[in-house]
Amino acid sequence: MKTLHKYWKTAALTAAGQAGDHPLFLLDYLLRLLRVGVLLGLWRVLLEGRQTGVELTLAQLLTYTLVAEIFRDQLACRTQLQQALWEGSVGNYFLRPMSVFGQFAARLGGEWLFNLAFFSLPLALAAPLLGVEPLPAGGGAALLFPLSLGLAVAVGLALELFFGALVVYLEHNIYNAYRLRDALTALLSGALIPLELLPWDLGPLLAWLPFAATASAPLRIYVGSGEPWPLLLLQAFWAAATWLLALWFWRLNRERLVTHGG
Amino acid sequence: MNAPAPPGTSASDIAVDARGLCKCFYQRQRSEKLSEVFANLLRPRVRLVEALRQVDLQVRRGEIVAYAGPNGAGKSTTVKLLCGILAPDAGRVRVLGLDPIADRVRYVGRIGVVFGQRTELWWDHPVAASFEWKRVVWEIPRPRYERLLGRVRELLGLDEFFHSLTRELSLGQRMRADLGLALVHEPEILFLDEPTIGVDVLAKRHILEFIMQLNRERRVTVMLTSHDMDELEQLAGRIALIDRGRIAFDGDFDQLRRRFADRRRLRLQTRAGEAPVLQGAQLLGSEGGWHEYTFDAARTQIAGLLAQASARSEILDVETHRAPLDEVIADIYQQWRQ
Amino acid sequence: MGVRTCKKLLRLWGVYAYLDFMFMTRDLRFFLHCFFSDAVLNLAAVSGTFLLAERFAGLGGWSQPQVVFLLGYGMLVGGLINTFFGFNVLYISRRLGRGQLDHTLIQPQPLWLSLLTEGFTPISGSAILLPASGLLLWAGATLGLGSAARWWALFVLQALSSAAIALSFSFLWGSLAFWAPRAAEEISSSALRLVYQLKPFPLDGSGPLLMGGLLSLLPVGFVAWYPCRFLLGIALSPWDGAATPLAAFFFALLASWAFTRGKKHYERTGSSRYLSFGHRS
Numbered sequence: 001m002k003t004l005h006k007y008w009k010t011a012a013l014t015a016a017g018q019a020g021d022h023p024l025f026l027l028d029y030l031l032r033l034l035r036v037g038v039l040l041g042l043w044r045v046l047l048e049g050r051q052t053g054v055e056l057t058l059a060q061l062l063t064y065t066l067v068a069e070i071f072r073d074q075l076a077c078r079t080q081l082q083q084a085l086w087e088g089s090v091g092n093y094f095l096r097p098m099s100v101f102g103q104f105a106a107r108l109g110g111e112w113l114f115n116l117a118f119f120s121l122p123l124a125l126a127a128p129l130l131g132v133e134p135l136p137a138g139g140g141a142a143l144l145f146p147l148s149l150g151l152a153v154a155v156g157l158a159l160e161l162f163f164g165a166l167v168v169y170l171e172h173n174i175y176n177a178y179r180l181r182d183a184l185t186a187l188l189s190g191a192l193i194p195l196e197l198l199p200w201d202l203g204p205l206l207a208w209l210p211f212a213a214t215a216s217a218p219l220r221i222y223v224g225s226g227e228p229w230p231l232l233l234l235q236a237f238w239a240a241a242t243w244l245l246a247l248w249f250w251r252l253n254r255e256r257l258v259t260h261g262g
Numbered sequence: 263m264n265a266p267a268p269p270g271t272s273a274s275d276i277a278v279d280a281r282g283l284c285k286c287f288y289q290r291q292r293s294e295k296l297s298e299v300f301a302n303l304l305r306p307r308v309r310l311v312e313a314l315r316q317v318d319l320q321v322r323r324g325e326i327v328a329y330a331g332p333n334g335a336g337k338s339t340t341v342k343l344l345c346g347i348l349a350p351d352a353g354r355v356r357v358l359g360l361d362p363i364a365d366r367v368r369y370v371g372r373i374g375v376v377f378g379q380r381t382e383l384w385w386d387h388p389v390a391a392s393f394e395w396k397r398v399v400w401e402i403p404r405p406r407y408e409r410l411l412g413r414v415r416e417l418l419g420l421d422e423f424f425h426s427l428t429r430e431l432s433l434g435q436r437m438r439a440d441l442g443l444a445l446v447h448e449p450e451i452l453f454l455d456e457p458t459i460g461v462d463v464l465a466k467r468h469i470l471e472f473i474m475q476l477n478r479e480r481r482v483t484v485m486l487t488s489h490d491m492d493e494l495e496q497l498a499g500r501i502a503l504i505d506r507g508r509i510a511f512d513g514d515f516d517q518l519r520r521r522f523a524d525r526r527r528l529r530l531q532t533r534a535g536e537a538p539v540l541q542g543a544q545l546l547g548s549e550g551g552w553h554e555y556t557f558d559a560a561r562t563q564i565a566g567l568l569a570q571a572s573a574r575s576e577i578l579d580v581e582t583h584r585a586p587l588d589e590v591i592a593d594i595y596q597q598w599r600q
Numbered sequence: 601m602g603v604r605t606c607k608k609l610l611r612l613w614g615v616y617a618y619l620d621f622m623f624m625t626r627d628l629r630f631f632l633h634c635f636f637s638d639a640v641l642n643l644a645a646v647s648g649t650f651l652l653a654e655r656f657a658g659l660g661g662w663s664q665p666q667v668v669f670l671l672g673y674g675m676l677v678g679g680l681i682n683t684f685f686g687f688n689v690l691y692i693s694r695r696l697g698r699g700q701l702d703h704t705l706i707q708p709q710p711l712w713l714s715l716l717t718e719g720f721t722p723i724s725g726s727a728i729l730l731p732a733s734g735l736l737l738w739a740g741a742t743l744g745l746g747s748a749a750r751w752w753a754l755f756v757l758q759a760l761s762s763a764a765i766a767l768s769f770s771f772l773w774g775s776l777a778f779w780a781p782r783a784a785e786e787i788s789s790s791a792l793r794l795v796y797q798l799k800p801f802p803l804d805g806s807g808p809l810l811m812g813g814l815l816s817l818l819p820v821g822f823v824a825w826y827p828c829r830f831l832l833g834i835a836l837s838p839w840d841g842a843a844t845p846l847a848a849f850f851f852a853l854l855a856s857w858a859f860t861r862g863k864k865h866y867e868r869t870g871s872s873r874y875l876s877f878g879h880r881s
Contacts, residue, residue: 016292024776025783031773031790034818035797041810042801046652046660086877172633175878180637183644192797193648199655287869342870347702349867363867371708382703384619384880391622398615399707401608 006098007106014110029119036069036123040130056196060223062132067222068191068215070120073112074149075191075215076182077156079104081164085174090257100250105157137224144228148218151235156214158242165249168256190216196225210238274359277451277483278321278344283353285314285339285507313339315507317353323450324481326473328498330488332595335504337487341455344485345375358450371400374449376440378456383428389439390424393446400447407446414442417472434465441469445476452476454486458493466490470497491587503591505598515587524559525585525593530571531578538574540567551578556585608709612717620686620721638727642678646671649800660802665742666832667802672735673759673831674799674824679728680763682721688878689719690767691792693774696862697785699871700879711863743832751831754841758827761848765822766795768851771859778862781873799824815847822847 018025040062047058056064068075081104084090093100127134136142167177186192188211195203195216206212213235220226250257291307292298313336321327331337342348343355346362346369355362360369376382383392397407415421418438423431431439437457444452452473458466470493476482488494494501495515503511503518511518519525528543530553537545537553542562546554557567564582571577624631653659653667662670681690688694692715695701704714740746746755774788798820803811814821827844829835 023783024780024787027773027776027784028787028790031787031794035794038794038798038810038814038818038820041806042798042803045803045805045810046656046801048805083877173630176634176637176641180641180644183641187644187648193652197655198651202651287872289872342702345706347705348870351868366705367708367710369708370706375706380703380874380876382706385876386623386626387619388622391619395615395619398611399709401611401708 007102007109010098010103010106011110011113014107015113016110018111018114026118032069032072032119033123033126036066037130039065039069040132056194056223056225059133060137060225061194061197063134064194064219064223064225066123066127066130066132066134068219070123071149071218072191073115074153075156075189075218076185077108077153077160077214079108079157079160081160082174082178085164085168101157101161101246104161108157136222140228141221141224144232145218145222148221148228148232148235151232151239152214152218154239155210155235155242158239158246159210159214162242162246162249165246165253165257169249169253185211185214188212189214190219194219194225196220208234210242213238275323276320277323277325277358278319278485279354279356280317280319280340280344281354283314283317283319283340283343283355284312284351285336285343285348286351287311287313312507314343314350317504317507317509319502319509319512321483321485323483324477325500326477326484326486326498328488328494328501329485329504330491330494330501330591331504331510332598336507337504338455340504341375341453341485341487345373345453346370371447372450374444374447374452376437376444376452376454376457378437378454378459381428381436381440382443383436383439385429386427388425388427389420389431392428392439392443396443396446402447406448410446410448414446417475418442419468434461437461438465438469441472448480449482451483451485454484454488456488457486458488458490466493473497491591495587503594505595510598511594519584519587519590520560525590526557526559526564527581527583527585528555528557528564528567529553529579529581530555530575531580532571532575533578534575536575538571540570543567556589605713609713609717612709612713613720616717616720617722620723620725624723634724635727638682638724639731642675642728643731645796646675646800660804662802662804665739666828666834668735669739669743669745669832670802670824670828671800672732672739673762673828675728675732676736676759677762677766677799677823678796679726679732680759681766682725682728684716684725684763685719685767686721686725687719687880689715690770691774691788692771693777693784693786693788694878696774696777696866696871697781697873698877698879699781699874700876701866701871703879745831755831758831758841758844761844762823762827764848765819765844765851766792768848768855769795769819771855772851775855775858775862778866781871794818795820795823801825815843819847819851 043058043061043065047061081090084093093103096103098106124134136145163177163181167174188206188209190206190212191214195206195212197203198206207216217226217231217235221228221231287310289309289311291309317336317340319340329337329340339348343350344357344362346366349363357369358372360372362369383389384395393411396402397404402410415424418441420439420442423435423439426435428436428439441454441457454473458469461469473484473486474497477484484497486494486497500514501511501518502509511521513521527546530538531551532538532553533551535548535551537548539545540555540557543555543557546556548554555567557564568577568580624634649659649667650671653662653664658664659667688700695704704711704718707714746752770788770792773791774784776787777784795818798814803814803821803825806814811821815826822844826840830841830844835841
């Protein structure tokens, strides 16, 4: 309990800090809302009256886009690691009587708490106003989606931590490396554009990669455009594989990480 | 409270002329509890901080003034007002005859600023590149720049790391480089906000010697803030103490000692191991037969203390000197708190 | 702007170009990594739209080459902004929110001159211009564009106007950081994310609410779609060519007003926050 309390306290402090010094942070949410509203409008414009050509109707696509935005933070795990690497303060995480990975996860959880309450939930409730069906495709999808989302978070977190250690190992420019990663994963994960819509059979190919496990898999389960059990199995595989990789790589590069930045 | 310029001082001899400066800030107060986040957002609690209250300060050209005070007293706020980064809520600031806000562009070309906890150097570039950048931005003619750069490099010992990346420098090296950068355009006045914070003793000595040399040779006016009292006493002829937004003292260091407390130290060597108890003096510690006491010379006569000591123990040796300035200042801050 | 200011402007661009060059060439591996990752990053950002156009043989009534032209134009605008307004000048809310404006205020030049020059990164910021040019040239050749000097002059005008609109949009939102440095620190990123993610989509067929919104409050439409319609000759009226430059003028005025107001507020309150994260690095 004491151990859990440490992480909870870290998460709670992070959540409290998200509010900042002014209610103006809500404008950030407004911009996100506008962006998703426009994106939904664009899908309608681009695909209304046309077949998508795959097992994904326009209605499902709209739900897909909305849910991708509702759970954007969970589908693209971005911890404080980038900032810690930039500042050279990763070493400080090793000075606390808590798991390093656990600290990053706790702080991430704190950010999520706040965003879920202030943005995700209101957006989900506003879905009918946007003309989008927010509910999952059936009871099965409703039951399996949380599991799939949990696995997506596990894979995403492992990739995030692995990537951070890789950047230090290769001595790349952190800012550029993260920008590149964000751009590539936005495409490869299927968070912005469903993989099924990509031409040249790219979708089925990319679906095998771990990036798809972080976004495409749970979203497909939610809207009912894919067989859930094979997707879950693949996610479980990638969750195990990426965590083993991340743990091993961090152990290997512990000294470099701790001394990074001086 | 302040030490005004002597009568007959012409306006052109006044480098800094600040009158009636007032500055307030509003600090949001927030609970650390998650359950109170919403309440804080909807009904924010705000604390009014009067950073400066009717501060009057005049500094003559060529003077070195120490500006000290407890944490949160208003030192950095004053420096920011004088640099033109902040505008006062009330009062008037003129530095080198210019309004730091209204005449900002012209003004900052004539001043040098070093904030101890912020660097002006380019992080991923060699120190040399930052200087080259400075030359262009401050429009320093190349012959003058080369001459000044040579001086600065020599006096601050920058040669050893002039081509190293800033992020790979130690704190002391970075501070020396920052100081050099602030001076390479030959400012008439230098504002140093805790320039030696975290710097080792050798680097600190270099920095202080350099500032004194500049002041001697070129009459550069210097205003610096620091918590290191020995450093301030070494450098400055005058100290202005600020407490809770007001100038509480403005004069030289001797006046400071006499005004608040004439703290002295007395060291006695006795044959017996135990330190004699002396009324009017406080024992600081004993080691190897030596016992050190502190006392206020304005209230307690040293002859009386020596008489007490002789009566209680066999005295082998005696030393007396002024208490470190840190102790004097600590007493002053303590008095203010009470 | 006097002769002296123009000379200073050129000198400042020179010194920032020098710093950017030094930064990029400190290490060959670093140079290659930065240069190619920037290009790959921007291509990845638009490849989604390209792949959709490939799948559906066009988008929103636009043919594939026209979509490619749109994507190239959008990338070019992004490249122009990155080249001239790097170092968080574009993401101005970060500078303001992190209390880094003081570093600029102690420089002996007007603030507008500092902001116009400090972000000049012609080496690191221009990696995107090459693939953008490639897309534009291919699309232009396929569509038979760019045969007249007049068209090129209009192209340059439209591209600069689009860049000005995106920059102004960032500054307009970013100015909020004067009042709420912590809360609004990343608001420029949010604003620009909206613009960058939505700019590669053709808006033809959008309802009046959507289209009106994207050509006014959220000027995404002016960053690529509307000027491209004009340049591709599918605009409704020849006067459509004036819309983007006029919008640029309007947004620049608005951003300037917001920033000036914020600056006045900053003079009174300063910043109680300071983070060196991203400052001159």
